[in-house]
Amino acid sequence: MIKAYGHLPKSQKILWIILRVIIICWGVYGLFHGSVVEFLEAIFAVIFTHLWDFFQIFGKKSFIIEVPVSAQTVLNIFIFIAVVIGSTLNNRTAFHDFDIVTHCMAGFISAWFGYDFANIVYRKRGDLGPAMSSLFSLTFALALSVGWEIYEFSMDRIYGLSLQNSAPNTEAGLIDTMVDFIMCAIGSVVGMLLIAFIRNGIIGKHKKEVKAGRRLENEKRLLKDRLYQEYMEKQESEAEDK
Secondary structure, X not given: OOHHHHHOOXXXXXXXXXXXXXXXXXXXXXXXXXXXXXXXXXXXXXHHOOHHHHHHHHOOOOHHHHOOHHHHHHHHHHHHHHHHHHHHHHXXXXXXXXXXXXXXXXXXXXXXXXXXXXXXXXXXXXXXXXHHHHHHHHHHXXXXXXXXXXXXXXXXXXXXXXXXXXXXXXXXXXXXXXXXHXXXXXXXXXXXXXXXXXXXXXXXXXXXXXXXXXHHHHHHHHHHHHHHHHHXXXXXXXXXXX
């Protein structure tokens, strides 16, 4: 186990392990019941539950190591729901509309991560305002949604799959794609607003601390600007005296 793993809150560490074990058990069950696809899906899912670990190992001094632990926890929960619950319902029951839920969740999680990601990348240059963070958050989530639909379209055309439910002389494929986009957009907007409100102290159990921190940052910025203005005025005055 990597050194950074020791910095994980115990509750989240236990949750990660439980989810990974369940996903592996689900994949093994699928393998012994004639579904190699489910087994491979479980393997790739478990790999993605280690993204935070990979960031800590290979990130070195880059901004990527600042990705919060909570981002991986939310991703792990999403992977579990999408793979274990979603795939089971789609493959073993007559209920095939869970895809709507997963796309909405994907938009929500992507927007949530995108907000923090924008601030992590921009941190060395200063504080990125809530408006720009929210804008990046929304566009980031929608861009991922477009990328996913491109992937589904490509797989259908190359390997003859039916990820987009395409059928000759029907609008089934178009409807499936547009519903996915709409649900992702809804999740993205909700995720963007929620994370923006939390990070800026509008809601959340730590809103007093957040507001106090932002107030302090604003005071420091104003003081810095005032001192710089006084310095420039002094330089101009000395130049005039000469």
